[in-house]
Amino acid sequence: MKNEQGLLEGSIFKSLTMLAWPIIMANILQTAYQLIDTFWLGRLGANAVAAVSISFPILFLVLSLGAGLTLAGTVIVSQYKGASNQKMIDFSAGQTVALVLLVSTFLGVIGFLFARPLMVLIGAGPEILEDSVSYFQVSSWGFVFLFMFFVFQSLMRGIGNVLLPMYIVLGTVFLNLVLDPLFIFGYGSIPGYGVAGAAVASVITQGISAVVGLTILLGGKRGIRIKLKDMIPQWEWVKRLFSLGIPASLEQSSRAGAMTVMVMLVTSFGSNVVAAYGIGARILSLVIVPALGFAIATTTLVGQNIGAAKIKRAEKIGDLSSKIAFLD
Numbered sequence: 001m002k003n004e005q006g007l008l009e010g011s012i013f014k015s016l017t018m019l020a021w022p023i024i025m026a027n028i029l030q031t032a033y034q035l036i037d038t039f040w041l042g043r044l045g046a047n048a049v050a051a052v053s054i055s056f057p058i059l060f061l062v063l064s065l066g067a068g069l070t071l072a073g074t075v076i077v078s079q080y081k082g083a084s085n086q087k088m089i090d091f092s093a094g095q096t097v098a099l100v101l102l103v104s105t106f107l108g109v110i111g112f113l114f115a116r117p118l119m120v121l122i123g124a125g126p127e128i129l130e131d132s133v134s135y136f137q138v139s140s141w142g143f144v145f146l147f148m149f150f151v152f153q154s155l156m157r158g159i160g161n162v163l164l165p166m167y168i169v170l171g172t173v174f175l176n177l178v179l180d181p182l183f184i185f186g187y188g189s190i191p192g193y194g195v196a197g198a199a200v201a202s203v204i205t206q207g208i209s210a211v212v213g214l215t216i217l218l219g220g221k222r223g224i225r226i227k228l229k230d231m232i233p234q235w236e237w238v239k240r241l242f243s244l245g246i247p248a249s250l251e252q253s254s255r256a257g258a259m260t261v262m263v264m265l266v267t268s269f270g271s272n273v274v275a276a277y278g279i280g281a282r283i284l285s286l287v288i289v290p291a292l293g294f295a296i297a298t299t300t301l302v303g304q305n306i307g308a309a310k311i312k313r314a315e316k317i318g319d320l321s322s323k324i325a326f327l328d
Helices: 002-006 012-044 046-082 086-113 115-122 129-141 143-158 163-185 195-219 235-269 271-307 311-327
Strands: none
Touching: 012 046, 012 143, 012 163, 012 195, 012 271, 012 311, 046 086, 046 115, 046 129, 046 143, 046 195, 046 235, 046 271, 086 115, 086 129, 086 143, 086 195, 086 235, 115 129, 115 235, 129 143, 129 195, 143 163, 143 195, 143 271, 163 195, 235 271, 271 311
């Protein structure tokens, strides 16, 4: 296709921008997702916002452990895309989906079982402990769905299809806008679950996005077709994915760890301060969205050009991306 070929030739800045803006928009929408939760939970009071705010760093820490694996999928798939090797694109995608499915299931079980000690460890006070535990436990049920959509996003981005994930995220944001008040406050025969209701709404939207993503991957009409036989884990591929993914996971986990320490310090000032900190952190997270978008776009663009044996162009992409990140 013309756009795909353009990633391997022509203006590097244009290619980066073309890839980056849908990723930036998707990340802004995902931040809006969290702000919607905060808006409706604010109607329950500061304790409700604090219960979610205190859970967020731990959730981010758990998610960062799997995010590296999805990034590894982007790197591998982008290289095979550059080399025009469709068979290996499909195979590596199948291996990535299978491994992320196993890891997310494990993390979901651990998160559910250890929700209470984790919340106690981070400093949840008695006024928010139960709500924070219930929110974290319900959120843990959605880890598999969340990771499955993440891996779908990463694989699509690896082949340069950055618009489709953005459209799906946009749809889930609108759906969450409706489901949040429905499950937080209840309506008719649907009971209100309070703080846990925000997690219920998120799990439903995550489940829908995961099903849509996997359906697209299984259908094979958007550049990748995964087959069940390709999802049988092979040890050499598991090692390759981990070797690429662990450094990225550690890098993101360090940020999540710093956030956790900050929340532990903030909890000593009471739930009102925790709630204010949580709202501020979500708004400030918008600051890094452009840089993150260009970083992911760089991963795809460099990977495809390396796969196409255009090493000099890949080096130029890295140089330009570094300059953009510095200015950003």
